[in-house]
Amino acid sequence: MRGIVWANFRMLLRKPGAFIATTIICIAFAYLLGKSSFTKVEVPVYSSLPEEEVNSIIEELNKGDAFEFIVEDEKEVKNKVAAGSAEAGVLLEGSSFTLFQVGNTENFHLINQYMERYYVKRLKEKAVIDLAADSNQAFEKITEVNGNQLFQLSVASFSDENQWVYDPGLQSLFGFALFFSIYTVAFNVVEILREKQLGIWDRLILSSTSKIEMYVGNLLYCFLIGYIQIALIFVVFKYGAGVDFYGSFGKTLILIIPYLFSIVALSIFLTGIVKTIGQFNALVPLISVSFAMLGGAYWPIEIITSDTLLTISKAIPITYGMELLKGATISGLSYSELLYPISILILMGVVMMGIGIRLMERRHV
Amino acid sequence: MLEVVELSKHYKNKKAVKGVNLYLEKGETVGLLGPNGAGKSTTISLISSLVNPTSGDVRLKNESILRNPEKIRNILGVVPQDIALYMDLTAKENLEFFGRIHRIKKKELQRRVDEVLDIIGLQDRKKDLVKTFSGGMKRRLNIGVALLHEPELIIMDEPTVGIDPQSRNYILETVKRLNVEKNITVLYTSHYMEEVEYLCDRIYIMDHGEVIAAGTKEEIKSILSAEQSIAIKVEILKGEYLQLLQALPNVKNISVQDPAITLIVPKKVNILKDLFKLAEETKTNIISVHIETPTLEDVFLHLTGRQLRD
Ligand SMILES: Nc1ncnc2c1ncn2[C@@H]1O[C@H](COP(=O)(O)OP(=O)(O)OP(=O)(O)O)[C@@H](O)[C@H]1O
Numbered sequence: 001m002r003g004i005v006w007a008n009f010r011m012l013l014r015k016p017g018a019f020i021a022t023t024i025i026c027i028a029f030a031y032l033l034g035k036s037s038f039t040k041v042e043v044p045v046y047s048s049l050p051e052e053e054v055n056s057i058i059e060e061l062n063k064g065d066a067f068e069f070i071v072e073d074e075k076e077v078k079n080k081v082a083a084g085s086a087e088a089g090v091l092l093e094g095s096s097f098t099l100f101q102v103g104n105t106e107n108f109h110l111i112n113q114y115m116e117r118y119y120v121k122r123l124k125e126k127a128v129i130d131l132a133a134d135s136n137q138a139f140e141k142i143t144e145v146n147g148n149q150l151f152q153l154s155v156a157s158f159s160d161e162n163q164w165v166y167d168p169g170l171q172s173l174f175g176f177a178l179f180f181s182i183y184t185v186a187f188n189v190v191e192i193l194r195e196k197q198l199g200i201w202d203r204l205i206l207s208s209t210s211k212i213e214m215y216v217g218n219l220l221y222c223f224l225i226g227y228i229q230i231a232l233i234f235v236v237f238k239y240g241a242g243v244d245f246y247g248s249f250g251k252t253l254i255l256i257i258p259y260l261f262s263i264v265a266l267s268i269f270l271t272g273i274v275k276t277i278g279q280f281n282a283l284v285p286l287i288s289v290s291f292a293m294l295g296g297a298y299w300p301i302e303i304i305t306s307d308t309l310l311t312i313s314k315a316i317p318i319t320y321g322m323e324l325l326k327g328a329t330i331s332g333l334s335y336s337e338l339l340y341p342i343s344i345l346i347l348m349g350v351v352m353m354g355i356g357i358r359l360m361e362r363r364h365v
Numbered sequence: 366m367l368e369v370v371e372l373s374k375h376y377k378n379k380k381a382v383k384g385v386n387l388y389l390e391k392g393e394t395v396g397l398l399g400p401n402g403a404g405k406s407t408t409i410s411l412i413s414s415l416v417n418p419t420s421g422d423v424r425l426k427n428e429s430i431l432r433n434p435e436k437i438r439n440i441l442g443v444v445p446q447d448i449a450l451y452m453d454l455t456a457k458e459n460l461e462f463f464g465r466i467h468r469i470k471k472k473e474l475q476r477r478v479d480e481v482l483d484i485i486g487l488q489d490r491k492k493d494l495v496k497t498f499s500g501g502m503k504r505r506l507n508i509g510v511a512l513l514h515e516p517e518l519i520i521m522d523e524p525t526v527g528i529d530p531q532s533r534n535y536i537l538e539t540v541k542r543l544n545v546e547k548n549i550t551v552l553y554t555s556h557y558m559e560e561v562e563y564l565c566d567r568i569y570i571m572d573h574g575e576v577i578a579a580g581t582k583e584e585i586k587s588i589l590s591a592e593q594s595i596a597i598k599v600e601i602l603k604g605e606y607l608q609l610l611q612a613l614p615n616v617k618n619i620s621v622q623d624p625a626i627t628l629i630v631p632k633k634v635n636i637l638k639d640l641f642k643l644a645e646e647t648k649t650n651i652i653s654v655h656i657e658t659p660t661l662e663d664v665f666l667h668l669t670g671r672q673l674r675d
């Protein structure tokens with residue numbers, strides 16, 4: 001068994017081209033798409049506050065890296081929103097803000113969230129300052145702050161339960177890493193079929209190596225190569241690009257294990273059902289791309305609203321892989337809170353591997 | 366040493382092997398001949414326990430291997446018909462890998478790899494990738510891998526197919542040497558009659574899944590000893606002439622290697638007169654006529670109605 005893993009790594013070192021290429025392409029995609037999500041969305045702003053105060057608010061707001069707030073006059077702001085050239089407009093006031101929108105857009109929620117966070121902070125600060133000057137008035141102010149919290153907004157979908165935090169950098173990093181690893185794993189698993197066709201497996205059978213060792217050796221290698229690739233990509237992003245894993249970097253490296261297990265199993269399952277390697281080569285991009293779309297690797301699954309698509313996504317390993325990685329980082333969930341997606345992935349893996357190996361054994365190359 | 370009893374293998378829509386009987390004595394070299402699709406490779410897979418037979422038995426030293434394939438696997442080296450090697454590893458790495466798979470101990474392994482490289486004459490190319498090898502060198506390595514664990518019995522499935530004469534001679538000499546010096550028993554499959562004639566003590570001829578003739582070279586040739594083969598070379602082969610020849614009462618077998626025709630006829634019959642007469646009738650110009658006593662190839666042709674090679 002160790003011999004099989006050894007031989008495979010030897011061959012990888014001889015021909016690392018495909019591995020290096022997919023790794024680099026994956027890094028490039030994740031970087032470019034993650035970054036483009038960061039290019040600032042322009043938000044026109046108007047206000048009747050004194051210019052000095054407006055400027056200090058704008059300066060503060062523009063410290064974030066998602067939005068660019070620009071002061072304009074009221075008419076222009078409203079025109080822009082109405083014409084759709086801005087996703088939302090903002091009226092800044094001393095202790096509250098008003099958002100203008102036409103239609104519901106993804107960024108609208110984000111802008112709202114962002115503004116709200118800013119005002120909560122701002123009001124707290126203000127309250128504390130005022131408290132020091134005049135306690136009576138300050139008391140009123142604080143109740144005002146607490147009771148009348150910025151709800152001049154008409155945001156129907158903005159309730160607690162479907163509130164989700166969007167981190168475009170991690171989204172694209174995780175998405176592309178999980179997506180590309182399907183290629184890496186699948187095209188290594190199918191080598192088993194090629195070796196069977198070449199007669200190398202017959203040689204192994206005739207030696208004292210058992211079938212179990214043959215499968216474990218080869219599949220373990222495929223798993224490891226997928227693992228090394230994802231780990232490498234994560235390391236590049238953490239230490240190279242300084243991406244924030246919310247302190248769960250180590251955890252993500254563990255959580256990709258059940259995901260990769262299911263992908264190895266998926267690959268051996270596909271290898272079992274195809275008639276030729278050519279079919280396999282055609283099938284893998286088809287499956288990986290549709291998996292990536294439905295499983296939320298290309299875009300966050302949270303923006304999908306179709307029940308049908310959401311139901312389909314429940315059968316896709318990427319869905320759970322993304323859930324695990326985003327859960328551990330962005331939402332800061334613990335292992336026990338992630339037990340459900342972990343078990344689903346392992347279950348999927350066991351079932352597909354069982355069927356896949358059985359099919360492999362039944363076929364005569 | 367090895368005995369195959371009424372061995373059959375039926376696939377869904379093909380009876381690949383039908384009741385084959387054969388045996389191998391220790392130290393023998395036995396040839397297995399047959400045209401394409403005769404069932405040779407299937408028979409080999411059955412003997413080496415890679416495929417389970419539909420019926421029949423394979424007995425090694427009087428014990429059935431069907432329930433206990435380990436027994437034969439330990440003493441058997443199989444050289445597959447297709448090259449089964451890792452193209453992206455070097456010759457040495459291939460040998461090391463398959464040696465490890467055979468659980469040869471580390472120290473022992475280096476010695477064995479070295480020895481095998483000597484036997485197959487690839488010592489000076491051991492560090493080169495297999496994909497850079499010529500067809501002949503790949504074939505030699507393909508054989509070498511089967512020798513690593515010092516088998517008592519080697520089964521070779523067309524080990525010389527598609528290679529240059531030099532490599533072929535080298536392989537034949539190697540097989541002979543292994544047989545003579547190490548007393549290794551060999552079952553040798555080939556499309557080349559002269560190889561089998563050179564190497565083998567006994568021969569089995571297979572066609573359509575059955576053994577149709579068996580015995581020593583002499584015994585097999587005697588099947589046709591009462592016959593002669595007549596090779597006619599013509600300028601332009603006409604279908605008409607062929608048909609008339611076929612219609613002659615004494616012609617046992619006729620085969621065409623355009624522009625030549627080979628007839629097999631009983632020795633005592635004088636057919637030459639008819640040949641020339643028919644040639645004249647059909648305006649066929651005969652360039653030459655050769656009369657030969659039958660070769661193994663002729664026997665084969667006679668038995669199977671087909672050339673050994675397509
Ligand atoms: N797994 C299989 N399923 C169905 N038919 C098979 C299978 N393996 C072999 N056959 C058929 O059995 C017959 C014998 O095949 P085999 O490979 O044993 O012939 P062979 O004598 O080795 O021929 P060649 O000289 O071309 O190597 C062929 O008709 C082949 O198509």
Ligand SMILES: [Mg+2]
Nearest residue numbers: 405406446522
């Ligand atoms: Mg064959």
